[in-house]
Amino acid sequence: MQHNQSLKCVPGLTAVHRTSLTGRRLAQRYVCAPLVEEIMMKCHICKSESTKELPTGDYEHVKCPDCGEYKIAGTVVEMAKSRNIDVPSTRVVLRRMRAAGDKIPIITSKEVKFQ
Numbered sequence: 469m470q471h472n473q474s475l476k477c478v479p480g481l482t483a484v485h486r487t488s489l490t491g492r493r494l495a496q497r498y499v500c501a502p503l504v505e506e507i508m509m510k511c512h513i514c515k516s517e518s519t520k521e522l523p524t525g526d527y528e529h530v531k532c533p534d535c536g537e538y539k540i541a542g543t544v545v546e547m548a549k550s551r552n553i554d555v556p557s558t559r560v561v562l563r564r565m566r567a568a569g570d571k572i573p574i575i576t577s578k579e580v581k582f583q
């Protein structure tokens with residue numbers, strides 16, 4: 469497997485690449501993102517198109533045009549797969565944490581509000 473130095477590979481995501489040898493589409497278990505270190509995703513709170521930085525530890529660092537910049541714990545991401553996050557009340561929590569001086573608030577299972 470050759471690695472292009474200008475790309476960073478993110479494990480755990482699935483991307484489809486066309487191989488030059490066979491022209492066949494090949495699913496691989498990682499995606500190569502540009503060095504900007506931001507990949508497109510949907511906001512965990514409101515599902516808007518957002519970007520996230522490469523994962524650091526058990527948090528995702530999300531930049532949503534509507535919710536702003538926040539970090540969300542991996543446990544909450546898991547919980548949000550089976551339950552809907554309450555958008556207005558979670559944004560209120562984010563606003564409160566920012567008002568308290570936390571520029572990039574971290575949403576854990578304590579802060580998140582479900583519908």
Ligand SMILES: [Zn+2]
Nearest residue numbers: 511514532535
């Ligand atoms: Zn959002």
